[in-house]
Amino acid sequence: MDFLVLDTDVASRLHRGTIPDEVRATISTFRGLLTFVTVGEMLRGARRARWGRRRFRELEEWISMYPQLDSDSEVSQAWAKLVAAGEDSGRPINPNDAWIAACCVNSAFPLATFNRKDFEGIEGLELLLG
Numbered sequence: 001m002d003f004l005v006l007d008t009d010v011a012s013r014l015h016r017g018t019i020p021d022e023v024r025a026t027i028s029t030f031r032g033l034l035t036f037v038t039v040g041e042m043l044r045g046a047r048r049a050r051w052g053r054r055r056f057r058e059l060e061e062w063i064s065m066y067p068q069l070d071s072d073s074e075v076s077q078a079w080a081k082l083v084a085a086g087e088d089s090g091r092p093i094n095p096n097d098a099w100i101a102a103c104c105v106n107s108a109f110p111l112a113t114f115n116r117k118d119f120e121g122i123e124g125l126e127l128l129l130g
Helices: 008-016 021-027 038-048 053-064 071-090 095-107
Strands: 001-007 031-036
Touching: 001 008, 001 095, 008 021, 008 031, 008 038, 031 038, 031 095, 038 053, 038 095, 071 095
Parallel strands: 001 031
Antiparallel strands: none
């Protein structure tokens, strides 16, 4: 089974059960992955919303079902390259989006996102959805 990185927007909707059926069908043909950034963003959102212990633990358990892509020196190099390219082209990229894209580019895994415009034009990044 091929791997697919889930952007935070897709992962959040998948967790909440609000993802459209056609999107669920598309992503179900892949093995989903989360980046360290998406994990952090989801946990931050739960903390900011002041989720209770039970609900927060349920989120942690849901996250643990997915392999996680972490940063390393190669991902850091990919991040620096795509951030610099975005700045040079006049299309700067949000740092967290850049980390997610760098994880994808470095591993050659496609990204499922509803925010296609945030990632368009990144060399070596394959986008699904959006």
